[in-house]
Amino acid sequence: MENTSLEQKTEKYLCPTYARYPLAVKTASGCRLYDFQGREYIDLLAGISVCNLGHSHPEIVQAICSQAGKLVHTSNLFYQEEQVLLSEKLVETCHLDKVFFCNSGAEANEAAIKLMRRYMSRVRGENRHELITFSGSFHGRTLATMTATGQDKIKEGFAPLPEGFRHVPLNDVQALEDAVNENTAAIMAECIQGEGGIKLMSPEFKKKINELQRSRDILLIVDEIQTGMGRTGSLWAFEQEGLEPDMFTSSKALAAGLPMGALLAREEVASAFGPGSHGTTFGGGPLPSVAALKSLEIIQRDGLLDYCRDLGQWAANRFRETGRKCPGTIREVRGRGLMLGIELEFPGKDVWQALLDRGFVLNLTQESVLRLLPPLTITGQDLEQFALALEQVLQKH
Ligand SMILES: Cc1ncc(COP(=O)(O)O)c(C=O)c1O
Structure with a gap:
């Protein structure tokens, strides 16, 4: 379906309970989302802390399919x-x-x-x-x-x-x-x-x-x-x-x-x-x-608890470094494991939008907190890419 008609039909048929992001995900795999035009995004939200093992994990797919047949x-x-x-x-x-x-x-x-x-x-x-x-x-x-x-x-x-x-x-x-x-x-x-x-x-x-x-x-x-x-x-x-x-x-x-x-x-x-x-x-x-x-x-x-704790600590420190590189932009980085908030010094809608434009899906909460809830299987490389994109966006701000 075309993006515009998807948007129009959503408005026409669904109760208006959500202010939706300008994104329609067609397929997903691991920590990647793909829209209807085939554009790839890094998923730092995991469906708001739902897809903790990433998307279409083969063993989860197998478990569901096999049970569905029984x-x-x-x-x-x-x-x-x-x-x-x-x-x-x-x-x-x-x-x-x-x-x-x-x-x-x-x-x-x-x-x-x-x-x-x-x-x-x-x-x-x-x-x-x-x-x-x-x-x-x-x-x-x-x-x-x-x-x-x-x-x-x-x-x-x-x-x-x-x-x-x-x-x-x-x-x-x-x-x-x-x-x-x-x-x-x-x-x-x-x-x-x-x-x-x-x-x-x-x-x-x-x-x-x-x-x-x-x-x-x-x-x-x-x-x-x-x-x-x-x-x-x-x-x-x-x-x-x-x-x-x-x-x-x-x-x-x-x-x-x-x-x-x-x-x-x-x-x-x-x-x-x-x-x-x-x-x-x-x-x-x-x-x-x-x-x-x-x-x-x-x-x-798969030892995901230790992995998540260590990677989360690294990521939080990495985002603090971003804050030091872009003075006056990041008030605080908080959280534990891979539940992280980057609180900005100002309302963050533009920053959030610029990150989405660069292919990073995350959420903005309480106006100024970038909330990261990626799959626990995300890699350090993906988070590093995000940190670099965030630096670019904040430097322009
Ligand atoms: C801490 C917490 N409690 C409860 C809920 C409600 O869960 P649900 O949307 O599945 O009803 C949420 C949803 O975001 C949540 O984050």
Whole structure:
């Protein structure tokens, strides 16, 4: 299809929920995207932290195709082998005991919020229901997860919002302490805020979260939707943050590009769900389950966690060097592993556009943060090419 007619038909038939990039990807392979004119791009976004193994990874393709020929869907009314194998594998990766599968990040967080409430009322017999989240956070677009999200702009026009949510400025230790009361059920946090502009929690803030979790007996829910599946150099980001969540959520890269979400919980917390208390038609179906199983196998087998940690450190230092070469342009380079933010001193739309024109696909968030979430299989050469292009663009700015 011609680019113009693709654009026109998108406008004609699709709800206008996205400000789309001037790009239509026709095919992709590894860390490369190809548009309808056959132009090649280096993918530094991986479908927003989804295609962590790159595009069309032969083993993922093989796993999906072979499963598609056997069984695509039955129902959660039946026992399902692939789902059980995946839940066992996921539980082995962490200190938690039980898994609930769904189809997206918002659904996984919604499940966590529902489980938090039901656990407090059914298991503990307490009237605690409030969830504390942080400014700048992003937890999804359902009514509850949007309300949990610490960004007002996404809530415009959707009132009335559900009750029971409280927001605290990120890294404000005193405000967090003050926000906890007899109604507080849980704190929900991203280890590194993605949509919020690659923002990390300070050591004091994490210490306070740990302390409140224990001393005030509240639950900690970690949102690993963007940070999980190796993105930060450990399978789950909380492993590096000194946090021990009672629940955490995963999605995005979980099934290597197929839609899947998961909530993991401590045994006691999970016991609050009973038959009929929560569910979803597609959650944990055979197709995404085999893709997720294969993805976990590849990440572990190919040493991608160490690779991602080392390459990410190198890249962050390389971009800092770019900042020194182009004074007055880069305020800060932040992140862990291959979840990196380059905060500019000014709104970055022009820089982002110039990089796209040079064949680099990345994202601009919070107006001035270039967000890099490349496949974990990206090479140092690709990142070096990007650094050189960024230098050219910034020098012209
Ligand atoms: C940290 C975080 N939580 C939740 C979500 C929502 O996930 P989904 O878009 O799959 O509903 C996102 C999506 O960007 C995210 O980055």
